[in-house]
Every structure is written in C-alpha cells, then in structure tokens.
Amino acid sequence: MSKLGVNIDHVATLRQARREGIPDIVQAACAVAAGGADSITVHLRLDRRHINDEDVYRLKKENILPLNLEMAASEEIVKIALDVKPAYACIVPEKRQELTTEGGLDVASNRDILVKTAEKLKESEIEVAFFIDPSVESVREAASCGADAVELHTGRYANSSGRERQTELKKLKSAAAETLKLGMKLNAGHGLNYDNINPVKEIEGMSDLNIGYSIVCRAVFTGLESAVREMVSLIK
Numbered sequence: 001m002s003k004l005g006v007n008i009d010h011v012a013t014l015r016q017a018r019r020e021g022i023p024d025i026v027q028a029a030c031a032v033a034a035g036g037a038d039s040i041t042v043h044l045r046l047d048r049r050h051i052n053d054e055d056v057y058r059l060k061k062e063n064i065l066p067l068n069l070e071m072a073a074s075e076e077i078v079k080i081a082l083d084v085k086p087a088y089a090c091i092v093p094e095k096r097q098e099l100t101t102e103g104g105l106d107v108a109s110n111r112d113i114l115v116k117t118a119e120k121l122k123e124s125e126i127e128v129a130f131f132i133d134p135s136v137e138s139v140r141e142a143a144s145c146g147a148d149a150v151e152l153h154t155g156r157y158a159n160s161s162g163r164e165r166q167t168e169l170k171k172l173k174s175a176a177a178e179t180l181k182l183g184m185k186l187n188a189g190h191g192l193n194y195d196n197i198n199p200v201k202e203i204e205g206m207s208d209l210n211i212g213y214s215i216v217c218r219a220v221f222t223g224l225e226s227a228v229r230e231m232v233s234l235i236k
C-alpha cells in the first residue's frame with residue numbers, strides 16, 4: 001500500500017510572513033501525524049526561504065514521524081544532512097529564482113557530485129532518493145549513481161489534462177516499472193492533489209507519495225471556519 005509523506009514547507013512559508021514563530025513547525029508535524037501520515041517532508045533550500053536549519057534539527061529531535069529531507073547536492077546542505085541524519089534524503093535540483101522545484105535532476109550532467117552525495121548520505125544510513133523526471137533513462141541513471149529510491153516528478157502529469165495527462169501517466173508507469181526492475185524504492189510527488197491522486201496511487205509498487213501544497217491549501221478551508229468561530233465566541 002502507498003504511504004503519505006506530507007511536505008510542510010508552506011507552514012513555514014506562512015511563518016516567514018511575520019517571523020513571529022507561528023505557525024510552529026513541530027505543531028504542524030504533530031497534526032500531520034495525527035491525521036495518519038507516514039512521514040514528514042521538508043525542503044531546506046539554500047536561500048532558507050521557508051524551512052530553516054533549526055526546523056530540521058527540531059523535527060529530527062522531536063521524532064514525530066520519519067523525516068524526509070529534500071535537498072540540493074550542495075556541500076553546505078549535505079553537511080547539515082549528515083549531522084541531522086534524517087531517515088530519507090531526496091536530492092533535488094534547485095534554482096534560486098524558481099517558485100518551486102521545476103524539473104527533475106539532470107543526472108547525466110551532474111554524475112560526479114550526485115554519486116559522491118549519495119555515497120556520503122548512504123554511509124550515514126540515510127535512504128537516498130533522486131527526484132527525477134519520469135523516464136526510463138533517468139531511472140537507469142539514478143540506479144547507476146547508487147540511489148536507493150527515485151521520486152518520480154508528477155508535475156507534468158498534474159498540470160495536464162485529457163489525452164496529454166494519459167500520456168504523462170504512461171510515462172510514470174514505464175518509469176515505475178523500470179524502478180522496480182532495478183530493485184529501487186518507488187516514490188512520487190509534486191502537484192498531487194485530491195482530484196489527481198488516484199491513478200498515481202494505483203501504479204504498481206508505489207511507495208511514498210510526497211504531497212504538500214494541496215494539503216496545506218485544503219487545511220486553510222477545513223480550519224478557517226472553526227478558527228473564526230473560536231474568535232467570535234471570545235468577542236461576543
């Protein structure tokens with residue numbers, strides 16, 4: 001059965017709007033656990049635009065759920081990962097100007113650094129995934145670099161419709177089959193939501209589905225009414 005990893009970066013995005021310490025990231029992790037998720041995902045970006053170093057250390061220390069650290073293969077972040085020792089690390093490409101991770105890793109062009117990064121993390125018993133576009137070629141590249149797992153980028157699937165979506169789903173299925181054939185763990189994420197999750201969850205061998213934005217957006221509306229009611233009862 002597939003598992004749910006919840007990305008709580010956008011809880012930190014909201015906190016950074018005021019930098020007053022709320023909403024608290026550990027409290028968010030507790031709510032995610034109470035909701036039945038299997039892991040917590042955070043992306044410690046080089047520009048620290050949402051999640052910061054302290055968040056990562058606190059989430060590890062509180063040990064609420066296994067921690068999945070999304071990270072660039074940069075010396076600075078690798079050093080932190082080796083110190084924190086999350087259960088999982090997902091290596092992602094990172095551009096400073098992007099709003100969110102735009103594409104999968106270009107494994108072929110970054111082979112040396114990716115091999116070294118995977119090696120170091122694995123020595124610390126961190127399970128290493130590569131975030132890749134859903135192609136058989138990328139899966140093979142990830143395997144040849146020593147990745148334990150791949151996270152297939154579902155962004156194109158999520159942003160398409162009709163026939164194009166079916167084509168993207170086929171790509172995901174082929175890449176998934178190759179992942180299993182090569183003995184790697186199969187994860188997926190990006191752009192998944194309440195409407196498009198079913199076909200992805202049904203891909204054979206699918207393990208961890210990492211979902212953030214749609215869940216945090218939904219939480220605004222499942223929580224706003226009761227938050228207002230509480231304030232109304234204090235005022236009136």
Ligand code: PXP
Nearest residue numbers: 101131189190191210211212213
């Ligand atoms: N997986 C990876 C590797 C990501 O970079 C992201 C976005 O931070 C996600 C999953 C979650 O994507 P979304 O927020 O669109 O659900």
